Amino acid sequence: MTSGKKTKATRNSVAAARSSVVASKPKPWGTIIAVIAVLGLAGGVFGYAFTQIQANNAKEAALAKWKPSDTNKDPSTQLAGIVIKDYKGSRHVEPTQRVAYDQTPAFGGPHDSQWADCTGVVYDKAVRTENMVHGLEHGAVWIAYNPDQVKDDALNKLKARAEGQPYTMLSPFPGLDKPISLQSWGHQLKVDNADDERIDQFISSLRRNPNTYPEVGASCENSQFLSNPAPFVAEKPGPDAVPMDGGKDDSATEGQQGQPSTPPTSGSGSTPPSS
Amino acid sequence: MTSPETSESERPSGVARTLVITAAVLAVLLLGAAIGLLVKLPGSTSSAAPASGSVDVGFCQDMAVHHLQGIQMANIARDRSTDPDIRQLAFDIASTQLEQVGRMKGWLMMWNEHEQSPDGVYMAWMNDAGIHGHGATTATPGQPLMPGMATTEELTKLRGLSGRDLEVYFLQLMIRHHVGGAPMAEYAARQAGQPFVRTLADNMLKSQTSELDVMKDYLAKRGAAPLP
Numbered sequence: 001m002t003s004g005k006k007t008k009a010t011r012n013s014v015a016a017a018r019s020s021v022v023a024s025k026p027k028p029w030g031t032i033i034a035v036i037a038v039l040g041l042a043g044g045v046f047g048y049a050f051t052q053i054q055a056n057n058a059k060e061a062a063l064a065k066w067k068p069s070d071t072n073k074d075p076s077t078q079l080a081g082i083v084i085k086d087y088k089g090s091r092h093v094e095p096t097q098r099v100a101y102d103q104t105p106a107f108g109g110p111h112d113s114q115w116a117d118c119t120g121v122v123y124d125k126a127v128r129t130e131n132m133v134h135g136l137e138h139g140a141v142w143i144a145y146n147p148d149q150v151k152d153d154a155l156n157k158l159k160a161r162a163e164g165q166p167y168t169m170l171s172p173f174p175g176l177d178k179p180i181s182l183q184s185w186g187h188q189l190k191v192d193n194a195d196d197e198r199i200d201q202f203i204s205s206l207r208r209n210p211n212t213y214p215e216v217g218a219s220c221e222n223s224q225f226l227s228n229p230a231p232f233v234a235e236k237p238g239p240d241a242v243p244m245d246g247g248k249d250d251s252a253t254e255g256q257q258g259q260p261s262t263p264p265t266s267g268s269g270s271t272p273p274s275s
Numbered sequence: 276m277t278s279p280e281t282s283e284s285e286r287p288s289g290v291a292r293t294l295v296i297t298a299a300v301l302a303v304l305l306l307g308a309a310i311g312l313l314v315k316l317p318g319s320t321s322s323a324a325p326a327s328g329s330v331d332v333g334f335c336q337d338m339a340v341h342h343l344q345g346i347q348m349a350n351i352a353r354d355r356s357t358d359p360d361i362r363q364l365a366f367d368i369a370s371t372q373l374e375q376v377g378r379m380k381g382w383l384m385m386w387n388e389h390e391q392s393p394d395g396v397y398m399a400w401m402n403d404a405g406i407h408g409h410g411a412t413t414a415t416p417g418q419p420l421m422p423g424m425a426t427t428e429e430l431t432k433l434r435g436l437s438g439r440d441l442e443v444y445f446l447q448l449m450i451r452h453h454v455g456g457a458p459m460a461e462y463a464a465r466q467a468g469q470p471f472v473r474t475l476a477d478n479m480l481k482s483q484t485s486e487l488d489v490m491k492d493y494l495a496k497r498g499a500a501p502l503p
Contacts, residue, residue: 035302038302038306039302039305041309042302042305042306042308042309043305043309045309045310045312046305046308046309046312049309049312050312053312056326059327060326060327063327066393067327067387067388067389067393068387068389069387070387119343119344119347120427121427122416122427156416159416160395160414160415160416161395161414163414163416163417163427164344164414164419164420164424164426164427165340165391165395165414165420166340166343166391167390167391200393200394203393204389204393204394207389207390207391207393208389208390208391210384217377221346221347221350223347223350223351223354223434226434227434227435
């Protein structure tokens, strides 16, 4: 209260009666020390919290770069080499039919009514593309590798990213033009080795990203398929193959990126195939 | 208080007073800012959305993955078993856990978080060693992702069984699954910041405890024992 007043020795004699008391009063060290202590504490708290927040923000920013959110709906657009195509949720084909996919490996378009089980599955043998594409429609990431180029250690690194991890599948893809190719619905990234940091960035950006796959909430389970996976077909599809537009009046054509629509043809897709 | 002061002392005390007032204002502001920061520290339980790596986010992500495998095993049992008790139990487990997964994923979406660990590291949020010294696990091929979870091999075996063998193995795997997931739920029931997360975790503990009794009973009826 009075501690801030500089009542030095230059006091007038008129106030002598009072000054005799005031002048003899020592400097209020206790108050000064208390004020400094409080300020020091406040400064310490402020400094600590500030650095914590800074560090946290930096960490969050690094993570958020590859994390889908309201403001960053498709982080994969920042990935070098990413290929993005706008596929609608698509019609189903029969187990005997082929689809004339426009990409290799395919990452969207018509597909078999049976989705390849994507509950964190490592397929040892190559799998029919028409089934894998349906897994992508359910929000999975498909890691394909060239079995002649990716083995042992590198293959184990891919397995660690897939085995047991929901919404992920790994399979060999004979004749793949790069050692590794990552697919999610409408997205593909090809990389040369299993240590490429873009693999994890791709997974972080796209696996079950509600903004980028058509059937939000769909299941990856298909134990029937898992017990007996449809094998990969190496021959090119013939002239009777189903074209990318489905071949019919594909009237359900909304489906834009960032605004997944529920395709009418997919109604049966959400029912377990075994029931 | 200032009236008796002479003109001689007026100038220096004016400057001093300004300094003191400025310092006081700054001090008050600093105190206010510090208190404000204390209240809003990252990870603080009072903030609207829990931070990445918090108990709330970690529990929802990891328990969703743990649950999904429980659902998977229950669906196999329901598809392949002909025993009404087993089929009913399997339906109960699958539908309850799927509903709970939906809740957790809904919250994660509101919080702008991944549905599951993006880097294959699990249970890193259970870092209070005073409660359960579990520590994080990292995905390794051939190993279960989290305690109680089945390996790919065990799931393949389950899919290949039928009849009593299927029932026994399903019960054994599911008992281990429930027991293994309990520490996560216990941790979250106590440590999560959001009351609705704590409530869900607590519900899981209670309902799974009674399910465990049922399954142990079913297992005993079939003359088998839980997995070691």
